Amino acid sequence: MRLPALSAALLLVCVAAFVGLRTAGGQASDTSAGFVAPVAMDLPDYLRPATDPAFGTSIVRISKPGPLGNGVVCGPKYCSHRYSSAQAWNADQTLLLLDNGCNGMCFLDGHTYEALFWRKRGGECEWHPRNAELMICVQDRAVSTWAPRTNHEDVLFTSADYHDLQFGPSKGNPSRDGSRIAVRAVRKDGADVVFAYDLNQRQKFPDIDLSQVPGKTSSCTISPLGTSILCSPNLIDGTEQRVIFAVDGTLLQRWTDHHRPGHGDITLDEDGSEVFVGISKSGPDRYHIIKRRLSDGKVTSLTAFGEAEHASTRALNRPGWAFLSYGGDPDEILANPTWAPYAREIVALRLDGSGAVRRIGQTRNVPFDYWSETHASPSPDGSQVIWSSNWGVPGGPVYEFVTRLDWSEQHNPKEVVANGQP
Structure with a gap:
């Protein structure tokens, strides 16, 4: 049974209750590990940095339908990076590639996100x-x-x-x-x-x-x-x-066993072994995030049951983390406190089994089709995360966003452990 839509007043109460330390200028928030209600936010202007009111992270919208400059043109329905497990940035993060819905392979500046050139x-x-x-x-x-x-x-x-x-x-x-x-x-x-x-x-x-x-x-x-x-x-x-x-x-x-895991990515575990990280669709860990060792198939559950859709380990220079795209209905997540407490949200999850997370941003992305799925993918050093959203309009344009993260010792907030850990 689903709860009625949350009122604006209840949203504010939930945010006040669950958002702990608000960090400034683009680092992931040290929030309570519990559910954080959706916080309304206007669609950010193209290439104008904005702040996610839920977590204090910096967001930049990097696409819009039509010409972006230097011959780069985005289609009217979507214009996005390829996939969660595909690296969107080059090795030194000077170039960023959009190749879904663009007029070719469209290359942006990896930091300012201005359109540079395109190739067929x-x-x-x-x-x-x-x-x-x-x-x-x-x-x-x-x-x-x-x-x-x-x-x-x-x-x-x-x-x-x-x-x-x-x-x-x-x-x-x-x-x-x-x-x-x-x-x-x-x-x-x-x-x-x-x-x-x-x-x-x-x-x-x-x-x-x-x-x-x-x-x-x-x-x-x-x-x-x-x-x-x-x-x-x-x-x-x-x-x-x-x-x-x-x-x-x-x-x-x-x-x-079926899809155990799937929609994931391969990386190195803390002991140097190769593991596939993704969403299980079989028991005994159905809809958990799991890691599975390639050498012997050993499975470790990393989260409780939840609404994760994709996992990425493309932050090659920040080992030990997976970046997760969560969908789901916020009302349903709130009504199930033993579930992983994330709805329409991007989080970074430690792979050591501790359940520690960094909460990155709310996507405000409502289910519609494949092209509107979030597909979050980090830059090689994990300082930027690219993701897609229709910004609450089913069938509306799908935009690309980048959230910036600060992983420095000074600004790195304490990791928190999510509710409902296995």
């Missing part, structure tokens, strides 16, 4: 995690590096033995050092395969025939250390499974 190109490209000038691209029969500023491309691999090469597709990332990727391809005999490729050594690893596991694979990615390949989902009778191969083709793990 096919295939799939992801930022190199170490070289700020380069993207790693996969298209047709080739793997290459590409410099968006100069439009210069170096082809590293091409072969007549493969076609329809893909970087994932859509959910592929390079290893943390940028040396290896996983490439999906169709071999000339028609087999659907994946193989690891080392960009530095220009070395192709053995083909892994994906027909050896049941179901149809939708995407594959290399692990952070570049030693294994995670493929998902393998859809079998409605169950989205996961398989993990060593780069030599050895089958290491097969996770047969």
Whole structure:
């Protein structure tokens, strides 16, 4: 049963009760770990910094329908970064990429968010995690590096033995050092395969025939250390499974439970092991945020039941944190105090199992379609988080926002532990 809509007076009472220390100028708030009611806020003007009244964080709206300058044009419905697990900023954060709903690959200044230039190109490209000038691209029969500023491309691999090469597709990332990727391809005999490729050594690893596991694979990615390949989902009778191969083709793990986890990202745990962090859709931790170790499948629940939609670990230089996009109905969350107390909110969650969080901002994003999902993704150092919102208008324009965070010792507020921890 859902509660009636909260009145304006009740909103103010809830905010006063739950917001503890309000921090200034763009750091995440040290709030109570409980539910924080939605706080009304006018749509920020384009490129004019504003303050989230719930948490005191600095927000900048970085998109609007129509021309942004220098040939960059946003579509009328949405104009956004690619996905939560895709890195939106380059390695030194001087460039920020919007490529959904824009008139090509649209590059903004990574700090002022002014439009700089755009490029038309096919295939799939992801930022190199170490070289700020380069993207790693996969298209047709080739793997290459590409410099968006100069439009210069170096082809590293091409072969007549493969076609329809893909970087994932859509959910592929390079290893943390940028040396290896996983490439999906169709071999000339028609087999659907994946193989690891080392960009530095220009070395192709053995083909892994994906027909050896049941179901149809939708995407594959290399692990952070570049030693294994995670493929998902393998859809079998409605169950989205996961398989993990060593780069030599050895089958290491097969996770047969449904979506455990999904909508997530891979990172390194505090002990150096590789883990997949995301939302579980199976028992015993259904709709918890979990981490699952790639080496042996061990699962650790990190939150209580909640309405999280996506997890990102793209803050490569701030290990130990996942950035979570929460949807949900605030009235429903308030009515269930044992749930994770976040509704239409972005939080950063420590991965050490403590349940400690930093609350980043309220999205004011109401459910409508895929393109209006929040898909929060942090910059490499975690100082900025990009996210999408229709700002309370179902079917209205979807805008892009950046929230700035201060992680310094002086301004870093005490971490808080959420209610309802497992």
